[in-house]
Amino acid sequence: MNGKADIAEKSLFEKVVDFVDERVGLKTIQAKMLNEPVPGGSRWAYVFGSCLLFIFIMQAITGILLMFYYVPSTDHAYASTQYIIHEVDYGWFLLSYHFWGSSAMVVMVYAHMSQVFLWGAYKKPRELIWLVGLALFGLVMAFGFTGYLLPWDQRAYWATVVGVEIMDKTPLIGDFLSRFLKGGPTPGQMTLSRFFVIHVMILPAALMGLAGLHLFLFRKAGPAGPFRGTPEELKAKTDYFFPRQVWKDIVAMATVFLIVCTLAFIEPVTLLEEATPDPGDYHPEPEWYFLFLFQMLRLKVFSGEFGQFLGAVAIPGAFLAFLAALPFIDRSPERNIFKRPVALIGWIVVMTGILVFTVSAIINREFLE
Amino acid sequence: MQPKITAKARCADREVGRISKVIVDPLSHEVSHVVVKEANGQGYERQVPVREIQQVVNEEEILLRCTAADFQQFPVLKRDEYVTIKDVEIAHLEDRLHVEPGEVLVPFPKLERDVPRRTFFANMTQAIGALIALPLVYPVLKYLMKPMYRPFDNSWFSVGNVQKIKKEGIGYQFKFIRGLKEAFMPEQKIEKNVWVVKATPEIQQAVYGGKDKKFYDEKGNVIWVNKATAPYIGYSGKCPHLGCGYKWRRTKNFPDGVFLCPCHLSIYDAAGRVLDGPAPRPLDVLPMKVDAAGEIKVIDIEYKAGVKDQIRLL
Numbered sequence: 262m263n264g265k266a267d268i269a270e271k272s273l274f275e276k277v278v279d280f281v282d283e284r285v286g287l288k289t290i291q292a293k294m295l296n297e298p299v300p301g302g303s304r305w306a307y308v309f310g311s312c313l314l315f316i317f318i319m320q321a322i323t324g325i326l327l328m329f330y331y332v333p334s335t336d337h338a339y340a341s342t343q344y345i346i347h348e349v350d351y352g353w354f355l356l357s358y359h360f361w362g363s364s365a366m367v368v369m370v371y372a373h374m375s376q377v378f379l380w381g382a383y384k385k386p387r388e389l390i391w392l393v394g395l396a397l398f399g400l401v402m403a404f405g406f407t408g409y410l411l412p413w414d415q416r417a418y419w420a421t422v423v424g425v426e427i428m429d430k431t432p433l434i435g436d437f438l439s440r441f442l443k444g445g446p447t448p449g450q451m452t453l454s455r456f457f458v459i460h461v462m463i464l465p466a467a468l469m470g471l472a473g474l475h476l477f478l479f480r481k482a483g484p485a486g487p488f489r490g491t492p493e494e495l496k497a498k499t500d501y502f503f504p505r506q507v508w509k510d511i512v513a514m515a516t517v518f519l520i521v522c523t524l525a526f527i528e529p530v531t532l533l534e535e536a537t538p539d540p541g542d543y544h545p546e547p548e549w550y551f552l553f554l555f556q557m558l559r560l561k562v563f564s565g566e567f568g569q570f571l572g573a574v575a576i577p578g579a580f581l582a583f584l585a586a587l588p589f590i591d592r593s594p595e596r597n598i599f600k601r602p603v604a605l606i607g608w609i610v611v612m613t614g615i616l617v618f619t620v621s622a623i624i625n626r627e628f629l630e
Numbered sequence: 631m632q633p634k635i636t637a638k639a640r641c642a643d644r645e646v647g648r649i650s651k652v653i654v655d656p657l658s659h660e661v662s663h664v665v666v667k668e669a670n671g672q673g674y675e676r677q678v679p680v681r682e683i684q685q686v687v688n689e690e691e692i693l694l695r696c697t698a699a700d701f702q703q704f705p706v707l708k709r710d711e712y713v714t715i716k717d718v719e720i721a722h723l724e725d726r727l728h729v730e731p732g733e734v735l736v737p738f739p740k741l742e743r744d745v746p747r748r749t750f751f752a753n754m755t756q757a758i759g760a761l762i763a764l765p766l767v768y769p770v771l772k773y774l775m776k777p778m779y780r781p782f783d784n785s786w787f788s789v790g791n792v793q794k795i796k797k798e799g800i801g802y803q804f805k806f807i808r809g810l811k812e813a814f815m816p817e818q819k820i821e822k823n824v825w826v827v828k829a830t831p832e833i834q835q836a837v838y839g840g841k842d843k844k845f846y847d848e849k850g851n852v853i854w855v856n857k858a859t860a861p862y863i864g865y866s867g868k869c870p871h872l873g874c875g876y877k878w879r880r881t882k883n884f885p886d887g888v889f890l891c892p893c894h895l896s897i898y899d900a901a902g903r904v905l906d907g908p909a910p911r912p913l914d915v916l917p918m919k920v921d922a923a924g925e926i927k928v929i930d931i932e933y934k935a936g937v938k939d940q941i942r943l944l
Contacts, residue, residue, distance in 0.1 A: 289716060297719040298656055336818060419874065423893060426872040426935045436934075440778040446943035447932060450812045451777045483721030492657050499656070501718070539805060539821040539867065540875035544892035558872070559894045564908035566938045569871075572908075573936075629892045 295503035300486030302498035303506035306380070307484070308513035309373035314472070315514040316366045319521075320404075321465065323359040331411070333457035335450045338413035339535040346530065357525035363405050365521050367550040370401050378608060381596030382485040388588035390478045393471055395585055400468045402550075407460040409548055410453065418536030419545030421448055421456070427558075427573040435574075447538070488596035544629055546622075553618035556625070638691045639666045639678070641698045649692070650675055653712065659726040664692075665707050676704040777813055783944060784853050786919075786927040789824050792862055793924050798828045799900045800887050801878030803867075808930060823867040823875065824916060824928050825889070827900050829860070836901035837863055837915060845917045845929065846942075854917035854929065863902075864918040864928050865889075871896045871909040873935040889913065910938050 271279070282288050299307070330349055332341040345352035374394070377383055383391035410421045425448070429439035444451025486495060500506070533543060547555050554577065557563065563572030591604070598605050637649045651665035663677045678694065678701075685693040694701065715723060742748060790804040804824050811817045827833060837843075838858035845854045856863075869876045874893035881888065888905060889898040897906040902913030917929040932944040 292717045293719040296713070296717055300657060335812075335815065423872045423874060429934065430936055437778075441774070444777045445780055445812070446778075449810065450815050480719060481721055496655075496657060537821040539823045541821075545874045546893075555894075558908060561908070564910070566910040566936065568908060569910060569936050625895075 295501065295507075297480070297484070297502040298499050299484050299502060299506055300499055301490055301495045302500050303502075303509055304487075305509055305513070306376055307506060308510050309369055309376055310479075311510035312513050312517050313366065313369050313373055316362055316369060316517060316521075317468065317472070319518070320359060320362045320366065323355050323362065324461065324465075326355050327359060328461065333411065333453055335413060335453055335536075338411060338453060339532065342412040342414075342532060346532070353529050354525055357529040358521055360530045361521045361524040361528075363408060364524075364548075364550065365517055366401055367405060369517070370398055374398065375608065375612070378604070379598045380485060380488050381598065381601065381604075383588045384591065384594065384596060385588065387478075387482050387485060390475060390482060391588050392585060393475045393478060395581065397468065397471050397475060399581075400464055400471065404460065404464050404468075405548060405550060407456040407464065410456045411460065412530075412532055413453065413536045414532040415534050415536055415540065415543045416532075416546075418448065418538075419540055419543065420547045420551075421452065423545060423555075424547065424551075425452075430570050430573045432570070432574070485596070488598065544626070546626075549619065552622040553615045556618040556622035559625070632689070633664075633686050633692045634689050637689060639664075639694055640687075640691060641694050641696055641701055643698050645669060646694070646698050646701045647676075651707070653677065654715070654723070654727060656718075656720050656723075659720075659723055661727075666701075666704075671702075675707040675709075676701065677707050678704050780944075782848050782931075782942060784847060784929055787930055789826075789864075789926050789928055791924045792826070792828070792920055792926055795826060795828045795862075798830050799833060801825045801827055801865075801889055801900060803878065804926065822930060825865040825867060825876075825878070825913075826918075826926060827863050827865070829863050829901075833863065833901040834858060834860075836899075836903060843915060845931070848942075854919075856915065856917060860918070860920075862918065862920055862926065864916040864926065865902055865913040866916050866932060868914070868932055868935065869893065869896060869909070870911050870914055870933065870935055871907070876913075910936060911940070914940060 278287070327345060330341055330345050330352065332338060342356070345356050347353070377391065377394070406421075406424055410417045425439045425442055428442065429435045431438060440446065442452065442455060443449075444455050490498075534541065546552070554573075557576075558569070558572050560572070563569055593601075595601060633649060635649050635652070638645055639647050639649060647666045647669040649664050650667040652661050653663040653665065654660070655662045661680055663679055664683070665675045666678050667673060667675045682695050682704075683692050684695045687693055715727075787806055787808050789806040794804075795802045802825065804826060805821060806824070807819045807821055809817045810820050829837070838856070840858055842858050843856040844852050845856070847853050867875055869891040871891060871894055874891050876889045876891035876896070876898070878887055879890040880886070881890070884897070884905075887900070889900075889902070890896075891907070891909075895907045896904065896909035898909070898913050899905055902915065904912060914931070914933050916931055919927050921927070930944065931942060934941040934943055
């Protein structure tokens with residue numbers, strides 16, 4: 262090869278790329294990032310994780326934009342949110358996108374966890390990915406809970422009052438935890454300040470760190486691939502992460518984007534009255550993804566002090582602990598969901614339970630009118 | 631033992647070439663083929679499945695099962711059907727594969743050979759890190775805890791006049807505005823409410839059990855006593871279940887009216903007793919006085935929701 266001629270033919274851009282590559286190892290990084298074989302080939306079932314990343318990035322962007330006008334104080338939070346909705350150009354859209362984006366995030370988390378569960382992808386050697394994923398699930402819920410207070414309307418205030426009272430029922434640390442979150446005995450400015458800093462600083466930092474770890478561990482273990490098929494069949498269908506999986510991912514992201522935009526247009530955010538410790542005619546209710554828990558606490562079995570501890574803390578806590586222990590309990594290497602009847606039935610029961618409780622909470626609204 | 635790349639490949643009758651590459655199965659992480667570059671002829675690189683290796687003689691030589699003539703039948707390597715492992719990300723491949731042309735060594739620095747010293751520096755690093763972090767724990771905790779525990783507010787608020795209540799044994803809501811000064815914020819007016827019931831003797835008995843009710847400050851001193859015979863009883867507007875606001879409602883099952891909380895559907899009678907729903911204790915009676923003109927005043931006490939006992943928060 263004629264070295265001199267070769268250099269002469271390179272464009273300035275290529276030279277810059279070569280310069281950086283020599284120092285950073287860009288091409289290797291790119292190859293390692295994109296050329297990851299997906300056993301059994303790319304699939305639509307694998308898009309949920311990438312979608313979550315996309316939704317998070319959009320939440321971060323819209324969230325930062327909202328902070329240009331939002332003021333986290335009890336005498337300005339409501340007014341500044343109204344200003345965003347009614348005065349700032351496209352403010353209503355960015356706020357509504359952020360609002361519906363949070364719902365999309367929760368839906369996608371359920372989809373992602375379900376896919377991983379049904380595909381048996383939490384099993385050895387992927388236990389840690391599953392555990393970090395559960396922590397990320399907790400963060401997503403915490404995002405929803407803390408963000409809900411910020412507009413400081415009645416809906417926001419009462420969801421927080423009840424939510425914090427529920428945390429108060431945690432044994433030993435409950436009282437400290439709820440006072441710590443409220444920044445006092447009752448919700449007020451300190452609560453808003455705390456929820457704000459948790460929502461815009463602590464949770465995003467934690468989520469970025471843990472999501473990074475989640476991806477690193479995922480790459481370390483490699484994709485699990487389909488739950489059936491011989492090695493020969495899998496090998497025959499194998500392709501790289503780029504471009505086929507990336508293509509499916511971007512189509513899914515675009516779909517999510519369109520749905521969230523549509524929801525923001527059809528059902529833009531409107532505020533209720535400004536928050537005050539008198540609920541007036543408002544019937545307090547949490548955001549829809551907490552409705553099933555809310556409805557559960559209406560049951561007679563969860564009445565009284567112990568019942569409340571059971572329904573609000575012990576059962577959700579035990580369920581999460583069970584999910585965390587799952588890869589260590591379920592050690593059979595069988596990943597085919599159709600050969601794991603307990604897992605399949607369990608998943609159906611949990612999902613149906615959540616659905617039934619959510620729907621009955623919605624039906625209960627009519628009864629209260 | 632593992633043959634080196636460059637090891638000679640021999641058939642039973644003669645040497646045919648040298649190993650030039652190996653091919654790995656990306657799923658099993660096992661070597662599937664060795665590529666042997668012909669010593670003579672066209673110098674083709676041929677793909678030999680590992681099962682054709684009869685014996686690894688030593689690191690420098692392998693023995694194939696086939697004859698030299700059969701060797702010519704192995705397919706020629708199509709280089710463009712493969713990529714090097716630097717171009718792809720295959721998890722854990724490095725851990726399983728040891729195809730190196732021998733061990734590659736670099737000198738171990740002299741200073742690093744003294745294990746106790748290395749350990750000493752490692753431990754000191756940890757210790758200094760702890761010395762930086764630990765003194766911060768207490769101040770940071772105190773900093774964050776500053777507003778968490780506030781003294782109780784025992785001031786009286788006027789909420790309305792008893793003349794508005796026409797009937798005994800029904801709940802009547804008085805809304806009132808109270809000032810709240812929080813930390814650095816200017817004093818804010820917040821809306822609150824209290825439910826007042828004109829008590830029948832039966833209700834008085836149910837609420838007080840014939841005994842006066844005492845209210846305490848944080849030191850345990852009595853700040854007020856509600857007389858068991860007081861004609862009006864005031865309940866905190868905060869539901870003792872999980873802190874929502876309840877309402878007075880007439881329903882099909884309770885045509886005379888009950889207190890109903892829309893959140894988790896706790897139901898209380900006019901004496902505050904739990905009739906149905908998840909509430910762990912009756913409604914909270916507030917310290918209340920009515921002056922000669924009928925003006926009601928209350929101390930705006932809040933108790934912790936969701937527990938059997940009244941634990942005062944405010």
